[in-house]
Amino acid sequence: MVSILYDEVFTLYDIEVGHFDQEVRNAKRQQLLSNVLMVVHDAYDTMLMHLYSNTVKSFKTSLEQSLNEGREYVASIHLCSQSCLREFDEGCEDAAIQQSGWNANKFRKRLICNMLSEVMAKYENQITHAIANTVESLLEASERNTWALVRDVFECNTEKAISEFSDAAASFELRSSEIDSQVHHLREFARNLLMMKAREEADAGRVLKLMMDRSKQVFDNYENSMPWYKLETNLDEIERKALSKSLRILSIMAAIRYDEMPDQIENVLYSSLMDRIVLNSSLQKTPMEAVLDLLALDTWEEVSQNSTTLLKPEDSKSLWMMFIEEIKPMVTDVKSHQDARKKTRSYAAAAAGVAVTGVAAVVAGPAVVVSLGIAIFRRAIMRM
Template identity: 40%
Template sequence: MTRLFSPRKTTLLFVVRDKTKTPLEYLESILREDIQKIWNAVSKPESHKDTPLSEFFNVEVTALSSFEEKEDLFKEQVAQLRQRFFNSISPGGLAGDRLGVVPAAGFSFSAQQIWRVIIENKDLDLPAHKVMVATVRCEEIANEKLHHLSSNEDWLALEEAVQCGPVSGFGRRLSSILETYFQKTFYFDHGVRNAKRKQLESKALDFVHPAYLNLLGHFCFKALEDFKSRLEQMLNKGEGFAASICTSTESCMLEFDQGCANVAIKQANWDASKVKEKLCRDINAHALSVHDAKLSELMVSYEKQLGQSLCEPVESLFDNAGRGTWASIRKLLTRETEIAVSEFSAAISSFELDQSTVDKMLQDLKDYARNVVEKKAREEAGKILIRMKDRFSTVFSHDNDSMPRVWTGKEDIKTITKDACTASEFDVCYGCHSVGRETR
């Protein structure tokens, strides 16, 4: 039965208060001499009459600084000493040599198993027994924690809340549940405790992973909606398009990262990069959609501006067609096109487009302006016969000063008629030639 009743030493810890300049080694030497004298004076069985104190006791001496003079150092030393009591069976603890001890939580089960082994084998292997007790109790505690996680009202409420939107502190709540396992199994065998902890972590993480993915989905959706809202607000305030995209994207991605960090579980190594990549794609897709829509709106707006600034003036010039009509139309076209191109260039500068795209859009705007004039010219060409009649009537009924003729019966009708025909034919021929030339 040597393994069952192997001797263990008791630790005698002497704490010297208010340490002075006297070296601790000197004080310890004097203290050990006094302790040895006491030991020598203690009555002992004959077989242990000459047994030294060190066979039964581990004597340790430590010192604490003065609380009055060095309060911070005193508290630090006390905290370190306290840990030796709290973690007494850990390496460095007051009972660190007792590798075969069983925590109080497993004592009842341990005692039953010890007695069963003694009856069956007449012997006992304490290290193996310790592992067996640790395996049973750690697994029981792990199962208890997992059941608590799946049935706990707070967790069920949290899981339900996750379905509706982001929940703060998600990661911290689960981490705290796993930490309680470590606290309850701290004094059991290190290897068994860690193995069962890993199993518990794996099962718990599998259990909460769907809720975690739901949270990431909520963060992704919220970030995208915030991006849309902020972008619209900035554009409505007159902010530059490219700058608005950049600022809104950075802000929303930062919020997404903070949300992910808030629900992160330190025991898990889950990667949210794929969800983040999807968010980036969605943001870029929306930005491109708004980009194209805004450019299209600008183009339509300036095309409308050109239409208004060209149609009526060109029509008026055609109504009073003459030798200088097309020169006036070309001058009007050049002026209005330059104004529109200049304003349009300034409007799209905030989009930070490449030069080839800018050049194409400006050329499209110029082509539109030219097409407006060409379309109007073609419309006027279709009214040639009407204009011939109008021109003939105007010249026939007005004198050279454009005053209405006063018919006295002495006028040369033949000459007047010939001049009116010549004028109408000349203007029409000039107009047809000009339309054909200018629209080619």
């Protein structure tokens, strides 16, 4: 439309200036063209911007409608993107000014970038929902195979998202280098998400709470499985089991293991802390200061280059010392319960002995002995 108007204007111009010198006519004609294009340039950009905005809205609306109709996401992206780009190209063609040499490439690229951002956001959300909560649960569980499970979750969901994204991105006729760049971004997003969740879980306060909860679980299991009449398990064994499980949490939280390369973090922690520090001071054979040098470092030795440190050796040492102090009341409480059960068994044994004596006395005749035995037995039962 604008091009036709241009042709009409310049046809009239050529007629009016036909008697002027050719060189002068051409120079003035070019000057007029430049002035006219300058006047309409902003209007042209505004028209394309309006067309761009409407196409973006149309894309989002049609995509939502297609998904609601039950189409798969990749198929919906292909259908809606092609339809919207075709409408955009037709609108640009109608708005084109042939005499200007302008084109709508920058607006078309911007439109594709916007559509691609919509697709990228979808797969970023997919990765977030698939990885974040699962990784958090796995790290809180802190079992021996935690990082192997985390890697499986990370790699499986990341590759799935990348594959689907690549299929969807094919709708935009991008160069392979552009798709590779987008895939790299998505992979880095997943990696950064994993690192963020791991750092959240490796917060000193959270790790300390996990260690305390794990120790309490061990002691509670021991308490609940120990009836008053059963012989006690060596409390040192229970303490060591609780410490061992808590130290495993510390070793798991110490670094992100991105690959299957083994490391010595757990061994260093065990040899430096578990094998030399115990809660019962009477059994402590090595001064605590003598074992701390092994952990007075900023980095873990013999760790894969692909690993990322979350807790430095010196931080792990400090956290363990805090844990040892925090757990002392818990151990004292368990020891008190154990002593109480021992006393209960002693009273019960004494009562049982008197009761047997009382039964024998019944046969012999003295009723007072029987009464005494029954009274002692009742007192023992009340102490249980």
